[in-house]
Amino acid sequence: MKRRIEQLEQGSAIEVSIIMPCLNEAETLETCIKKAQWFIKENDLAGEVIIADNGSNDGSQGIARRLNARVVNVPAKGYGSALKGGIEAARGKYIIMGDADDSYDFSNLNPFVKKLRNGYDLVMGNRFKGGIESGAMPFLHRYLGNPVLTGIGKLLFNSPCNDFHCGLRGFRKEAISSLELQTTGMEFASEMVVKATLHKMQITEVPTTLSPDGRSRPPHLNTWRDGWRHLRFLLMYSPRWLFFYPGIFLILAGLLATLSLLPSPKVHSLLYSSTAMTIGFQIVMFALFTKIFGINEGLLPEDRRLNKLFKYLNLETGLISGCVLLVMGTSASIYAFGIWGQNNFGSLNPAETMPIVIPGVTCLALGMQTIFSSFFLSILGLKR
Incomplete structure (x- = not known):
């Protein structure tokens, strides 16, 4: 409470914004929001939870509003579009973004906040260091897609990141907004890492656990299409x-x-x-x-x-x-x-x-x- 009062006195009402891109995530959204809200309350943070909705028709917006999360409607389709809309609307100095499928633990974000407070511009989660639970990542993604694309990214841009595509990451809003990210699809994750590296921002990693998502439907990610889009982006930017x-x-x-x-x-x-x-x-x-x-x-x-x-x-x-x-x-x-x-x-x-x-x-x-x-x-x- 003391920290929150100090922030209000300094004119910075929100320190941390937790953003979740959402497209028909009614099955898992409530769990994710409650975990994020618990984290904010438990750590006495001045924070907010933002649902960047990308046109859900399964009642996701209603769930978010019922739980007092901010809903930002983003009409432009795509993972990157949703996140850009959420980032623009965020009021926090620091932003933590993560998927709304309950594969990441929003109740354990302290490592990200600590690194951000220490002056880092981008704090990446690393699933390979934190642990990938059984069934959480397809075999092809775990042993081919992610390692190969991450290796290419490190080679082409000399990036310090060892998990380019981790969906859980934190960053200073001012720093990432200055990069003027352009992509609208899944390659938005790579663009953020690449541009932050090229602009010589302070980047670090923290171990992150990946759990099986709680949805009954297939994920939005398309292995070959989105893998090619990531590879194409990496090549075009080098x-x-x-x-x-x-x-x-x-x-x-x-x-x-x-x-x-x-x-x-x-x-x-x-x-x-x-x-x-x-x-x-x-x-x-x-x-x-x-x-x-x-x-x-x-x-x-x-x-x-x-x-x-x-x-x-x-x-x-x-x-x-x-x-x-x-x-x-x-x-x-x-x-x-x-x-x-x-x-x-x-x-x-x-x-x-x-x-x-x-x-x-x-x-x-x-x-x-x-x-x-x-x-x-x-x-x-x-x-x-």
Whole structure:
């Protein structure tokens, strides 16, 4: 009670908002609300329970109102939409979100509150450390889906989280609201972790127990559809791994292969290696396009290394580089044409001419790509 009086005196009436996204959860909603309310009362917190309803038609809203929980109607469909609506309506400094299927224990949220009070921006539950009860998680999710997607997320973003998709987590409202989360479906959980990591927020984990949910109907989660949406999101938010690294690999592999094949008669292999360089270059350009677009739209944070790079790689240097490649390609083409003329424009020995023609054509292609990519990058940068 003392803490609650102090908060009221300081003008912060609500410290903790407990949000539950809801779509036809009448079977378990009452249990979840009562546990959350017990936790608030038992720990003498200034708190509230919010039900972010996503269009339930089974009486869930009535149950919530009867128990004096706040009901926030969110017409836009989707797990992420429901949570965004609840977060926007929350009045607490700290928010704890969790599923309303009774798979998480809302009466034991002290570890989250303590970490938040200690200054952390995002406190993730970890079901693999806290325990997964028998029947609580399908075999495919437990041993394939969650570990693989979490591993990919840690690799792509160097995230400290070891359970990307835990539905029970706490965070500072101000911190997460500043991320301007966009996704509306199940991948909302991944977006929160990824953006918090990219923005270098303070993130930690606490052990969380997962119990079998209390519903008689199947869960809303679709294993393959939602798994793909999570994977797709992780890839799209990492231009470095999706585009840059594969592009650099193709450029280097193609260049090394080209240099080794030039003195040999294997001209057909030379064509493949040169094509690899061309494709790799375009993929690297996609990485830059995506990165700048993401930063401009607020999807990705500023990148200091990229800003330093563009002090030297601007439109003018791109045009000069492109023109140099065009001159090299044109020179090689003229030289090859001269050899053809010396043979009275008749049949040629491929082993003699193709090591000149193929690099020449490659330089022409790379030159044109460099010039027009430089213009496009400059257009993207006009806003900046």
